[in-house]
Amino acid sequence: MSTLEIDAVTKRFGALETLKGVDITLESGEFLVLLGPSGCGKSTLLNIIAGLLEPSGGDIRIDGRSMRKVHPKNRDIAMVFQSYALYPNLSVARNIGFGLEMRKVPKAEREVAIRKAAEILQIEPLLERKPAELSGGQRQRVAIGRALVRDPKVFLFDEPLSNLDAKLRTEMRTELKRLHQKLKATIVYVTHDQVEAMTLATRIAVMREGQVEQIGTPREIYDNPASIYVAGFMGSPPMNLVEGRISDDGTRFQAEGGGCDFPTPANAIGGLTPGRTVIAGFRPEQLFPTPPAEAKAVTMEVEVVEATGAETLVIGHIGEQTIIASVKPDQAPEPGETVRLNFAPGNIRWFDPESGRALPNE
Amino acid sequence: MSSAWITTRAWLLMLPLLIVMVAVVGWPMVDTVRLSFTDTRLVGTGGEFVGFANYTKLLTSRAFLGALENTALFAVFSVAAEMTLGVLAALLLDQQFRGRAFVRALMILPWALPTVVNAMLWRLIYNPEYGALNSLLTQLGILSEYRSWLGEPGAALWAIVAADCWKNFPLVALIALAALQAVPRDIKAAAIVDDAGPFARFRFVLWPYLAGPLTIALVLRTIEAFKVFDIIWVMTRGGPVNSTRTLSILVYQEAFSFQRAGSGASLALIVTLIVTVFAAFYIAMMRRSGSRA
Ligand SMILES: Nc1ncnc2c1ncn2[C@@H]1O[C@H](COP(=O)(O)OP(=O)(O)OP(=O)(O)O)[C@@H](O)[C@H]1O
Numbered sequence: 001m002s003t004l005e006i007d008a009v010t011k012r013f014g015a016l017e018t019l020k021g022v023d024i025t026l027e028s029g030e031f032l033v034l035l036g037p038s039g040c041g042k043s044t045l046l047n048i049i050a051g052l053l054e055p056s057g058g059d060i061r062i063d064g065r066s067m068r069k070v071h072p073k074n075r076d077i078a079m080v081f082q083s084y085a086l087y088p089n090l091s092v093a094r095n096i097g098f099g100l101e102m103r104k105v106p107k108a109e110r111e112v113a114i115r116k117a118a119e120i121l122q123i124e125p126l127l128e129r130k131p132a133e134l135s136g137g138q139r140q141r142v143a144i145g146r147a148l149v150r151d152p153k154v155f156l157f158d159e160p161l162s163n164l165d166a167k168l169r170t171e172m173r174t175e176l177k178r179l180h181q182k183l184k185a186t187i188v189y190v191t192h193d194q195v196e197a198m199t200l201a202t203r204i205a206v207m208r209e210g211q212v213e214q215i216g217t218p219r220e221i222y223d224n225p226a227s228i229y230v231a232g233f234m235g236s237p238p239m240n241l242v243e244g245r246i247s248d249d250g251t252r253f254q255a256e257g258g259g260c261d262f263p264t265p266a267n268a269i270g271g272l273t274p275g276r277t278v279i280a281g282f283r284p285e286q287l288f289p290t291p292p293a294e295a296k297a298v299t300m301e302v303e304v305v306e307a308t309g310a311e312t313l314v315i316g317h318i319g320e321q322t323i324i325a326s327v328k329p330d331q332a333p334e335p336g337e338t339v340r341l342n343f344a345p346g347n348i349r350w351f352d353p354e355s356g357r358a359l360p361n362e
Numbered sequence: 363m364s365s366a367w368i369t370t371r372a373w374l375l376m377l378p379l380l381i382v383m384v385a386v387v388g389w390p391m392v393d394t395v396r397l398s399f400t401d402t403r404l405v406g407t408g409g410e411f412v413g414f415a416n417y418t419k420l421l422t423s424r425a426f427l428g429a430l431e432n433t434a435l436f437a438v439f440s441v442a443a444e445m446t447l448g449v450l451a452a453l454l455l456d457q458q459f460r461g462r463a464f465v466r467a468l469m470i471l472p473w474a475l476p477t478v479v480n481a482m483l484w485r486l487i488y489n490p491e492y493g494a495l496n497s498l499l500t501q502l503g504i505l506s507e508y509r510s511w512l513g514e515p516g517a518a519l520w521a522i523v524a525a526d527c528w529k530n531f532p533l534v535a536l537i538a539l540a541a542l543q544a545v546p547r548d549i550k551a552a553a554i555v556d557d558a559g560p561f562a563r564f565r566f567v568l569w570p571y572l573a574g575p576l577t578i579a580l581v582l583r584t585i586e587a588f589k590v591f592d593i594i595w596v597m598t599r600g601g602p603v604n605s606t607r608t609l610s611i612l613v614y615q616e617a618f619s620f621q622r623a624g625s626g627a628s629l630a631l632i633v634t635l636i637v638t639v640f641a642a643f644y645i646a647m648m649r650r651s652g653s654r655a
Pocket residue numbers: 013016018036037038039040041042043044045082
């Protein structure tokens with residue numbers, strides 16, 4: 001239960017500028033998910049929060065107190081490392097209890113905590129084993145266990161579920177959510193998994209090359225991406241981005257190369273001036289097949305149809321540009337067909353192709 | 363190609379090497395075993411078969427027991443000191459500090475020196491008249507008058523242990539340093555976050571990575587120490603009053619100074635047997651660490 005401020009943090013490794021000024025303020029009990037491609041500086045940021053790396057500039061504050069020159073052990077954080085970082089010659093039980101052991105917590109108390117964590121993580125039968133005798137997913141759960149037994153001000157998780165099978169991942173995700181709701185802990189969590197980000201986060205920060213591209217609630221990030229980059233990163237499959245032009249009378253959007261032509265929304269926003277080129281963004285699940293009699297927005301030539309279970313992905317092209325629609329399985333077309341699709345115009349996001357930023361909305 | 367032909371060809375290709383090995387290693391070994399059961403002298407008469415007489419005489423002689431004791435003392439203390447110093451040096455060199463690369467390179471120097479050069483160097487340091495050690499200790503007020511470090515039976519062995527240690531601890535340090543650099547950064551970081559003290563960090567973070575390489579270094583150094591010859595020969599020739607006479611020195615004296623080739627051969631075989639036991643231990647260690655990885 002602590003606030004966490006990341007204030008203008010920069011980090012250089014020699015000539016390489018890994019973090020270029022990160023500003024994030026977390027209220028007590030927030031669950032922040034860091035999202036971003038490999039190498040964008042997520043682990044580096046966690047290490048700086050933990051005090052394992054010194055920032056080149058800026059400061060970390062926990063509960064308003066500057067962490068400059070505060071040793072990691074005195075920051076009261078628990079961290080799950082991307083590489084698990086288990087002590088090789090200690091048993092699973094001692095690995096989990098190690099932080100408590102070093103902090104002189106009585107043995108009986110420690111054992112209760114270890115049992116409880118092992119139960120949550122479903123690793124009770126493994127408690128006496130050594131890390132070398134565990135699978136990757138089992139090791140990862142031990143690493144989580146080490147954090148769970150602590151009651152720190154801030155939890156730092158670096159891709160804690162990346163190595164688990166789908167079922168276990170879902171279960172652990174729920175456990176983490178439950179834990180967060182119960183402990184009201186402040187958490188910073190790195191993941192590449194969209195579902196984890198959407199379900200766990202109170203806020204998501206999308207990072208790009210050492211900077212925060214956008215920070216907001218999962219819905220904000222999903223519905224109102226601030227840039228093409230965020231739009232392309234969030235959601236799987238990601239948002240469709242169609243390049244086109246506003247007609248000279250300013251009433252229609254027409255895709256370059258055709259195949260997509262629809263009226264601009266009546267409440268149209270300042271940026272859609274006649275004749276300008278824009279990018280229209282709409283999510284695959286917003287598209288739906290429409291009968292020939294009705295108005296259509298998109299005419300797609302279907303190339304690939306992928307059944308994923310609850311939904312079927314229809315991948316094809318309009319003119320030169322590739323788009324994806326997500327439809328109900330019983331509405332799925334055949335490859336080679338031409339389908340007519342429509343969508344609610346209010347759901348379209350507009351981007352400036354030059355800057356990549358979203359055009360102001362409403 | 364049939365596998366039989368591959369096998370045959372492999373043997374054919376190895377044949378020249380095998381012949382050379384038999385000629386320069388195999389046959390002398392066999393001949394040493396034969397010699398050890400005779401009273402052959404280096405020059406002149408002898409060569410009669412005497413059974414186990416050489417062995418029984420040696421194993422009960424004061425000279426052998428004294429040499430065994432000297433060898434054991436030398437091996438235990440020099441190896442213990444080398445291991446301790448080597449690990450400490452490696453822990454220091456594993457830290458971040460300016461000029462680290464230079465210090466690392468410098469440290470290899472004693473080990474890279476030929477043993478004879480090292481031994482001569484230490485003879486100068488221990489010199490009773492103008493040696494650096496005497497002048498240092500008297501200037502510090504620890505010593506009231508100059509001593510002959512290599513001339514006193516009570517001091518000579520320890521003086522050689524120190525010289526040998528100075529030469530060989532860098533090897534241990536290098537092995538330990540390589541092991542320390544293999545410790546994953548995140549485990550070190552985890553221990554810091556977990557508030558582990560220096561002792562716990564050594565015990566639970568570094569030691570698991572050090573133990574294997576250090577065991578190998580320990581066995582290798584012990585074998586070397588048991589065979590020690592050159593550094594002692596250059597510094598004291600086994601004296602004074604045989605106080606630095608080790609098994610290898612005794613073999614040399616027996617066979618060449620006293621010209622008792624038969625008896626020297628049996629002593630050489632005893633030393634070989636002792637070292638073989640260590641070597642077997644070493645191979646067993648290697649097997650174990652190999653199967654564990
Ligand atoms: N100790 C270091 N020394 C030099 N460069 C480093 C160091 N640690 C990280 N970097 C560099 O900083 C950049 C960001 O690394 P970081 O580990 O933070 O990425 P990440 O976002 O966690 O990626 P991933 O998703 O693959 O884990 C990389 O280009 C990496 O090479």
